[in-house]
Amino acid sequence: MSNVSLTQAIPMLLKAVPRSRNFEAVLLFWVAGIHAFALAQIQLAVSQRMSWDMLYYWAPPTISAWILHYVLRKYVLNADGLLLPLAFLLNGLGIAMIYRLDLAEITRGGEDLFAERQVWLSCFAMLMAAIVVRLVRNPLVLRRFPYLAGAAAVVLLLLPAAPVIGRTFNGATLWIAIGDLSFQPGEIAKILLAIFFAGYLVSRKGPLSEIGSRVLGMRIPRAKDLGPILLFWVASMAVLVIQRDLGTSILYFGLFLVMIYTATGRGFYVGIGLVMMVTGALVASRLFGYVGARFDSWLAPFATENYTAPGGSYQLVQGLFGMAHGDVIGAGLGSGFPQLIPLAESDFIFAALGEELGLAGVFAILAIYLLIVYRGLRIANTHQDDFSKLLALGFSFVLGLQVFIVAGGVMGLLPLTGLTTPFLAAGGSALLANWSIIALLLVLSDSSLRRVKE
């Protein structure tokens, strides 16, 4: 870069992502400060005094984040500097809210506590992210096994329906359990699916984007090129039927559509895909009672028959009450009543945060997600390698779409589904998957510049 003139360097700097690890370190200090502040505020609001307990919820994740930072410094020095602090900010905010709900649970005399578990799961997920960074320093290695990744994804998706280890919870078959350990394999499957799609589409990009016959002025691809989209539509519907969860089905199909669109540049795929998805969802709502009930609760959450129905809109309405109570500036951490919302620590943590942090907090959280998504898209935009481009796009999109489905569901914009709120919700598999996505995005951003240098 030394022989680039100043006028040339400015646009390059603007286009390039900030890759400074020092920048990341400064942000990590800030984020750790925010977490400490949040925990202190919760303790003061709930019990009017601070205790050393908060160190337990603050120190291990902070240390893990710094270990990840150290690994990045060592192996992917030029990786994006915003991704780790932003994801860590959300992760710590989630721990703080879960800790706050635990305090309410203890006051109530209950024993369903989640914060301690979440702390160690977060540490585990961040350390796994460090290992991913260390192992996958060159993302192109992922291109070698697209079909293996695809097959592994299918197996993971089918596992919850398997006998003995499969578990159904709240009507959705999304879990497997061995002993006391439960796991949501669909979360890991989304990474494998993105790797599979990227590998497959890069190799088949040509034929898929070729123009077929023209019908009524529309370019229709040849029938054999429609095969994959039909196949995957059937697969998504199968997921909907087997796992009984609309959210997961939409998430995978949406990921597929966006990646095939990006690879081929054919808007046709998106158009026909959306029509197929909506048709499939409407048919499913007629055929399957559980999907129909979700639709009823979504359309009329305040109707008494939906509110009182088992698995009806009670949770959604309680979440809306909480968010409304939060108003613009929020009740303050520890000063609202998020414990009134069922599953506030997992499925409805967005509403719990909305109650205590208000519209300001909701905007901030959504903005952080959007920023992570934008960083990922920027990596896709600047990367020279098509496979890496597709992969970065797939990861960013699946994260953004998941936030949209979850937050939209909690706020009544979409029917409620069984997806988890990335980084915030209690649950190990989601943390592991989302931190792995961050790790892979970091690796991708690093490799993008390495090429420029070479």
Place this chain on the structure above:
Amino acid sequence: MNRQVRRVGLALTVMFIALFAIASSIQVVRTESLYQDSRNVRASYETYKTQRGSILVGQTEVVTSDAVNDQYRFLRKYDSVLYSAVAGYFSIFTGSSGIERSMNSLLAGQSSAQFFEQINALLDGTPVTGAAVELSLDPAVQRAAWDALGGRKGAVVALDPTTGRILAMVSKPTFDANLMSGHEYEPVNQAYRDYLEDPDKPLVNRAIGGDLYPPGSVFKLIVAAAALESGRYSTTTTFENLDRYRLPGTTTTIQNSSGNSCGDGVLVTLEQALVRSCNIPFAMLAVDLGQDRIRAMAELMGFGDEIAIPLSVTPSVYPTDLELSQLALTGFGQFDVRVSPLQIAMSTAAIANQGVIMKPQLIDQVVASNLNVLSQPEPQVFSSPMSRETAALLTRMMVDSVGYGAATNAAIPQVAVAGKTGTAENGPDDPYTLWFTGFAPAESPQVVVTVVVEDGGGIGQNGTGNQIAAPIAKAVMKAALNR
């Protein structure tokens, strides 16, 4: 591919804008309607953050909110079960009752009268403190009523007939409100359930609510007042003095409680019938007088009214569309006549206060935390059901009743006590409901006392109002006169 990447970015941006929009709609536009939804308990939870005002009796705090170290911040404490029936309970989990319920917005600092305090609180960041409610109860009278009623089931009401201020209100069995003000759900819910399922209904304030009672002979005061007010009768109007009376249109006969005729003689006067509390003359009087006049008098005295003192009082009932046989039974407070002890106290107060009932009131004043008086109910006329003369005649008969008639156990040396007993039947084999209502001193009444004892005071059909209820009233009157 970069064009597609940018378009995907645009699509995601649109999705997030939709999220921003729906969040704004929930947290700005729809906040009020969501907050007001009856299924949203947050509005009531919000009240726990302010220090609730105290409830005072005679300048002493009997209910307070003490700071504690948990999320509800203040724990409601009740000093004595003496005041449970009036003060009620305040629970995070199971609602509230009594003064805690009817004065809630002032106690919680949320009434419109506390508007400026709320603004101040908003400006300097300190939470609003609720207003203190000072009750009209007199600790000595309340204590006397509590002790005199002892372990019996029933209620005592004492009030000042010239102002309507309630001096004592006891209902037994009662409850310990501390068990329900706790901050842990399980024990609170358990205590509440135990009280609810208790067949003796300790949560009910029997003085003003619950299932009401048959009044028995104390209702004769109202029938006599209606008769005298009609102008067709005087204290010397006579009735045939029978020892058995066949109810009109039936073959059923009734007797006086003595089983004999009402004293000697072929005829008996209205005065003697009331003093001796004879049923047959009053049955004949009711039939002769007609149900409309009796009902009109009862309604003037408050029957059928929703009275708030500010606790809401269950309206007393005089039945409608009576057949003659039923009308005869209502003449001595049987059949479907149902009353609250407070209603009987109000009827008695009309006699004590020269024919005028003052509206009963439990609140002396409500004082904000900045010592502003927010509310101070003035004595208020409730109704004037009878003339001064009628009141004087009834007073004389009631004094005689205590002097030598059916209510002798209420007599206090050197004080003219006016009184009337009642022994109401609940069913062929059920224990009696025992009554006394009266006032003292008869010449310038300072206190009206009404006592009801359930289950025959524990001795089935052997007890009478004079035997069980009159001594309780006597103790309460003595305490009130010694104030």
